[in-house]
Structures are given as structure tokens and as C-alpha cells.
Amino acid sequence: MLKVSNLEVVYHQVVLVLKGVTLHVPRGETVALLGPNGAGKTTTLRAITGLLDIHDGRITKGHVRFDGREVAEQKADSIVGGGLAQVMEGRRVLVELSVEENLLAGAWAVSRREAAEGLERAYERFGILADRRRQQAGYLSGGEQQMLAIARALMSRPRLLLLDEPSLGLAPRIVGEVADLIRSLADDGLSILLVEQNAAMALSVASRASILENGRVVHEGTAEELADDEDVREFYLGLGGDGQTDYRRIKHYRRRRRWLS
Ligand SMILES: Nc1ncnc2c1ncn2[C@@H]1O[C@H](COP(=O)(O)OP(=O)(O)OP(=O)(O)O)[C@@H](O)[C@H]1O
Ligand SMILES: [Mg+2]
Incomplete structure (x- = not known):
């Protein structure tokens, strides 16, 4: 489904941050990308979603193929329209807007009918969001905001979901809830690329994982192999x-x- 091969990325034309990254997300699988601060995890996601431009970054070598199509040749909105959605680092909810408005913001690429169906699905899966649909998103707890960010990404009915450190800053119990959610999305057939620093959580939900250090994949294997x-x-x-x-x-x-x- 997603193939990243030998990817090199440079910021500001000089800073080489990805030095030949290769990773695959097979259809229906959850793959974890682990690694310390500054390893290049977010940069990898930006290269996949076509968001390097706005950070003055550029792919200088290698390929990103989603469903066999080169993403470097597409605009970010057509990539999303094409079945890929991303939850960015930090909880990017629109704090001034209501829960429902936040969800609808994730539905810009779909028709009105699909957006209404998306709301229904979201409220079914996330009872807490249904209860708070008219409330300002800024009043939700950290964990609830992360759930909202994920629910918003699901509004475009992606086939591949990219998650950038969804456990960051959350209490252990809430991290467990996020892990449960990821498992249930995978059970529904979604393919997931999970970027995490929380290796224990990531290895508990992923089938495979790669570890990135300094812009290079230094370990790759099944979650069991890596955990051992x-x-x-x-x-x-x-x-x-x-x-x-x-x-x-x-x-x-x-x-x-x-x-x-
Ligand atoms: N817009 C930018 N311009 C220049 N350098 C950048 C830019 N964004 C990131 N970098 C650098 O690229 C390297 C990789 O950063 P990146 O954000 O991809 O790492 P990360 O693995 O996501 O780290 P973290 O776990 O802290 O989120 C770092 O050295 C960072 O300083
Ligand atoms: Mg990051």
C-alpha cells in the first residue's frame, strides 16, 4: 500500500535529515516507525503527505509510492483525496471551534452526504465526542483532543492513516485507550503508519516496526523480533x-x- 524507498530529504537545500529511508506498510497492517527526538520521523511523514514544501524541505532521492503512484508528483489535497490521512504531531484541534466543526473540517474532501455519514460513524465510535458535539474543542481533555484529531482524520475515509506520536503527553491510562483505538481501527481494515517514541505502546499494536536514528533505519523487523x-x-x-x-x-x-x- 505504501512504499518508501531509499528516501533522502534535505531542508533549506543543505541539511540532509533523511539519508536513505526505506519502509513498507502492507495493506491492512499497522507498522510502527520508532526513534528518538530529531531522528527524522516527522520528516518522513511530511515526505509521504507532500507537506515538505511548506517547511522548505525537498526530496532529493528515492521514492514514495502510495497504491503504486508517486506522491511527489501530487499535491497534498489530492493525496488526501486519494485515501491517505494524517494526524499531526501535537494535538492539532481547532480549540475555538466546536467538536462537530472540528470533525467537519476533516471532511472538506468529501461530499455533504459523506460528511454527514462520517459524523454518524464518528459519534458511534467515540461516545464522548457525541456527548460534547456542541462544546468548544479547547475544553476537551488531552486524551479527548487526541481522539478528536484521529476522528477528524477518519472523516475523509482514508485507507491509510498516518499518526505522529499520538501518545505524546498523555497519561498511561489514556495511552492505553489510544492503543485500543488503533487496534480497533486496524481490525476494521485500515492500514496504519504509527510514529512513536513510546516503543512499548507502538510494539503492542504494530505487526512490524522500523527504528530510525539520525535519518537512517537501524533496525527493522516484526514487533516480536524488535521487542526481543x-x-x-x-x-x-x-x-x-x-x-x-x-x-x-x-x-x-x-x-x-x-x-x-
Ligand atoms: N523545517 C525544518 N528546517 C530545518 N531543519 C528541520 C526542519 N524540520 C526538522 N528539521 C530537522 O530535521 C531533523 C529531523 O526532525 P524531525 O522533526 O523529522 O524528527 P522527529 O524524529 O520527528 O523528532 P521528534 O521526536 O522530536 O518529533 C532534526 O534534526 C530537525 O532539527
Ligand atoms: Mg516528530
Whole structure:
């Protein structure tokens, strides 16, 4: 469904941030893209959705193909119309608008009838949004705003959903709810590319994962393989080889993260 091959991206014509990234999202699967701050995860998503331009970024090498079509040759709106939707980093809800207005903002690419059907589907899946449909989105909790952002992305009935760190800043219980939601979307047949720093959450919902460091994929495999991998356990799950949390290693990982960011 989505094939990113050997992708290189440069910002401001000089800063090379993706140095040959390859990843695939097969139809109906959830694939995780993990990695520390500044690794290039968001940049990868921007390249997929055609949003590099507005950040003065450019693909200098490689391909992004969605359903066999090169996305670099398409405009962002036709990419969305073509079945791809993205939930951006940070909760991008329109805080001044009502929940319903936010949802409708995600339906600009579809007909009025489809938008009405989309609202119905959203309210069925997200009871809390149905209850708050007339309320200003800014009054929702962090977790509810993330649900709204995801519900809005679903309004265009995408076949592939890109999620950029949906667990960021959420309490562990709410992260669990987001994970449940991702699983249920996958059960409905949606293909998902999940960008996360929360490796434990991502590996609990994804079938495969890639780890990006410094613009390169340094590990790739099934979620089980990665969850069992010594390095991944050490650096991304904060676990020692014996399965116990090893605080020395976490400290090392934190230092490493600071250094990378
Ligand atoms: N518009 C931009 N202009 C120049 N450099 C940028 C721009 N956007 C991102 N970068 C740089 O590109 C690198 C990758 O950034 P990116 O946002 O893709 O990382 P990320 O993996 O999403 O990190 P995070 O986990 O912090 O969101 C970083 O070094 C960042 O500083
Ligand atoms: Mg990012």
C-alpha cells in the first residue's frame, strides 16, 4: 500500500535529515516507525503527505509510492483525496471551534452526504465526542483532543492513516485507550503508519516496526523480533536483558537522547 524507498530529504537545500529511508506498510497492517527526538520521523511523514514544501524541505532521492503512484508528483489535497490521512504531531484541534466543526473540517474532501455519514460513524465510535458535539474543542481533555484529531482524520475515509506520536503527553491510562483505538481501527481494515517514541505502546499494536536514528533505519523487523532484541530492549524499552528495569541503562538512554536531539 505504501512504499518508501531509499528516501533522502534535505531542508533549506543543505541539511540532509533523511539519508536513505526505506519502509513498507502492507495493506491492512499497522507498522510502527520508532526513534528518538530529531531522528527524522516527522520528516518522513511530511515526505509521504507532500507537506515538505511548506517547511522548505525537498526530496532529493528515492521514492514514495502510495497504491503504486508517486506522491511527489501530487499535491497534498489530492493525496488526501486519494485515501491517505494524517494526524499531526501535537494535538492539532481547532480549540475555538466546536467538536462537530472540528470533525467537519476533516471532511472538506468529501461530499455533504459523506460528511454527514462520517459524523454518524464518528459519534458511534467515540461516545464522548457525541456527548460534547456542541462544546468548544479547547475544553476537551488531552486524551479527548487526541481522539478528536484521529476522528477528524477518519472523516475523509482514508485507507491509510498516518499518526505522529499520538501518545505524546498523555497519561498511561489514556495511552492505553489510544492503543485500543488503533487496534480497533486496524481490525476494521485500515492500514496504519504509527510514529512513536513510546516503543512499548507502538510494539503492542504494530505487526512490524522500523527504528530510525539520525535519518537512517537501524533496525527493522516484526514487533516480536524488535521487542526481543537486546538493543531495542535496552534503548527503547528501558529493560535489561533479564526483563527488569535497569535504571542505569535508562539514564544512559536519556543522555543519548539528549545528545541526539
Ligand atoms: N523545517 C525544518 N528546517 C530545518 N531543519 C528541520 C526542519 N524540520 C526538522 N528539521 C530537522 O530535521 C531533523 C529531523 O526532525 P524531525 O522533526 O523529522 O524528527 P522527529 O524524529 O520527528 O523528532 P521528534 O521526536 O522530536 O518529533 C532534526 O534534526 C530537525 O532539527
Ligand atoms: Mg516528530
